[in-house]
Amino acid sequence: MSEFVLREVESKLSDTFHTNVKVLHSQTLGGGCINHASKLETNVGDFFLKWNAHCAEDMFAREAEALTDLRTAAEGQMIIPEVICYRDRDNLPGFIVLEFLEAGRSENEDEKLGHGLAVIHQFKGEYFGYTSDNYCGDTPQKNTPSVDWQAFFIDQRLGNILKLIEKKRGLSTSEKIAYDQLVDRISRLIPANSKPVLIHGDLWSGNYLYTKQGPALIDPAAYYSDREMEFAIITMFGGFSSRFFSAYNETLPLSPDWKERNALYQLYHILNHYYLFGGSYGAQAIRVTRSYL
Numbered sequence: 001m002s003e004f005v006l007r008e009v010e011s012k013l014s015d016t017f018h019t020n021v022k023v024l025h026s027q028t029l030g031g032g033c034i035n036h037a038s039k040l041e042t043n044v045g046d047f048f049l050k051w052n053a054h055c056a057e058d059m060f061a062r063e064a065e066a067l068t069d070l071r072t073a074a075e076g077q078m079i080i081p082e083v084i085c086y087r088d089r090d091n092l093p094g095f096i097v098l099e100f101l102e103a104g105r106s107e108n109e110d111e112k113l114g115h116g117l118a119v120i121h122q123f124k125g126e127y128f129g130y131t132s133d134n135y136c137g138d139t140p141q142k143n144t145p146s147v148d149w150q151a152f153f154i155d156q157r158l159g160n161i162l163k164l165i166e167k168k169r170g171l172s173t174s175e176k177i178a179y180d181q182l183v184d185r186i187s188r189l190i191p192a193n194s195k196p197v198l199i200h201g202d203l204w205s206g207n208y209l210y211t212k213q214g215p216a217l218i219d220p221a222a223y224y225s226d227r228e229m230e231f232a233i234i235t236m237f238g239g240f241s242s243r244f245f246s247a248y249n250e251t252l253p254l255s256p257d258w259k260e261r262n263a264l265y266q267l268y269h270i271l272n273h274y275y276l277f278g279g280s281y282g283a284q285a286i287r288v289t290r291s292y293l
Contacts, residue, residue, distance in 0.1 A: 002093065004092060004093065005049075005051050005093055005095060006023055006026070008087055008092075008095070009023065009040070009049060009095060009097060010022060010023055010042075012085040012086075012087060012097065013042065013044070013047075013084065013085060013097065015085070016084055016085045017044050019044065021042050021043060021044050022042060022043050023040050023041070023042050024041045024042060024043060025040075025041040026038045026039065026040050026041070026049075027039040027041075029048075034052065034055070034137060034138050035050040035051060035052045035055070036050065036051050036052065037049065037050050038051075039100060040097070040100075045100075046100040047084060047097050047098065047099070047100050048081065048097070048098045048099065048100045048101070049095060049096075049097050049098075050095060050096050050098075051093050051094065051095035051096075052089065052093060052094060052095070053089065053092070053093040053094075054089075055089055055094060055138060056089070056135060056138065056140070057088050057089050057090065057094070058088055058132075059089070059094065059135055059138070060086040060087065060088065060089070060094050060095060060096040061086060061088055062132055062133075062134035062135060063086075063096055063134075063219070063220065064083045064086045064096060065131070065132060065134075065222075066134065066201075066220040066221070066222035067080055067081060067082075067083050067098070067220060068083055069198060069222060070120060070198065070200065070217060070220055070222055072123070073119070073120045073122075073123035073198045074116060074119060074120050074217075075119055077112075077115060077116045077119040078112075078113070078116030078117065078119065078120060078214070078215060078216070078217060079101065079211055079213050079214050079215060079216035079217070080216065080217055081098040081099040081100075081101055081216065081218065082098065082099040083096065083097075083098060084097040084098060084099065085097050101209065101211040101213070101216050102211055102212050102213075103209060103210065103211060103212075104210065104211055104212030105210055105212075106210065106211075106212065106213070106214050106215075109210050109214065109215050110215075110240075110241045110243040110244045110247070111243050111244070111246075111247040112214050112215050112247070113208060113215040113240075113244050113247070114243070114244040114245060114246065114247030114248035114249075114250075114251070115247045115248070115250075115251050116214075116215060117200075117203075117217075117230070117248055118247075118248045118251035118252035119251070120197075120198055120199070120200070121197045121198070121199065121227040121230070121252055122197065122252060123197060123198040124195065124196065124197055124198075125196040125197065125198060125224030126147075126196070127145040127146060127147050127196055127224060128145070128146045128147070128148070128149055128152040128156075128194075128196045128223075128224050128225060128226075129143040129144055129145040129146055129152060129156065129196075129223055129224060130143035130145075130222065130223040130224060131143075134221060134222070134223070135221060136201060136202050136221040136269075136272055137202065137221070137272070137276060138276075139161070139164065139272050139275060139276060140160075140164070141160075141201075141221055141223070142155075142156040142157075142160040143156065143223050144156055148192075149190065149191070149192070149194035149196070149225075149226050150186055150187055150190060150192055153186065153190060153226075153229075153268075154183055154186050157268045158179070158182075158183065158267065158268060158271070159183075161268060161271045161272055161275060162179055162271065164275050165271060165274060165275050168275060169274070169275070169278065169282070175282075175286060178286060178289045178290055178293065179289060181289075181293050182289045182292055182293060185292060185293065189261065189264055189292060190226070190261055190264065190265075191226070194226035195226075196224035196225065196226075197224060197225065197226075197227050198222060198223075198224055199222065199223065199224075199225045199227060199229060199230040200217055200220045200221070200222060200230060201220055201221035201222045201223055201225070201229075201230070201233075202219065202220065202221040202233060203217070203230055203233055203234050204233050204234070204236065204237050204239065205237060205238065205239025205240065206219075207219045207220075227252075228254070228255075228258050228261055228262070228265060229265050229268075231254070231258065231262060231265070232262060232265035232266040232268065232269055233266070233269050235262060235266070236266055236269055236270075263288050263291065263292075264288070264292055266288065267285060267288050267289065270284050270285045270288060271285050
């Protein structure tokens, strides 16, 4: 960790706790693919630090916003780390300091994860979208408010990521035709009467962890959405047990036909992976698209 980051973290923590805070020890942590991460031991307690010198300027502000809202929505039924402080990136690194969560196991943790997510999904919004544009990983994610789920999914999810892909990687004429045809069919494929609820937005198995206090959610890309959108990324890579799904459905049952739309909602995340990593994700996205034509 750079001396600048260390000094700025101490300064921010000192302002937050109204006392002189000193970092006594820092331990580098692995697992992240975007940010640097460390456990900080200080004279006022232990904290989790993420920092980055090359991310979007407001990335950590947006993460703080999402974590705070998820923490409110969870109503104590899911562990969401408390935001201690953050710094926007400018010509110097940005960072966020969070409550440190001790890894561990608890009873019925899969069931608690399913129940807790269902509680969050009952936190309603007035519109689809969010108070700010934010990031899914480090991909810019548009959240312009809309009362129309179909329009939001077309414009803010598929439309935006396709624009990013075309600029970065290009799209062939046949690909453009396929995506245009899919957009024309959206009104027949997803419901028009969806209700906006808060979702984590990027809930794959790497973005939850089991702690001694219970399951926790981290690294959100939160917004108000049809809740089925959450299950697109949940089902994309696995890592969620049948006990998780049972507990979720006992608390807030999914529609019997939700799986019919699952691959369509996955398309956003497949396209995002293509934007970020290239490779076979592009061909996978076209296969999914054509399966709905």
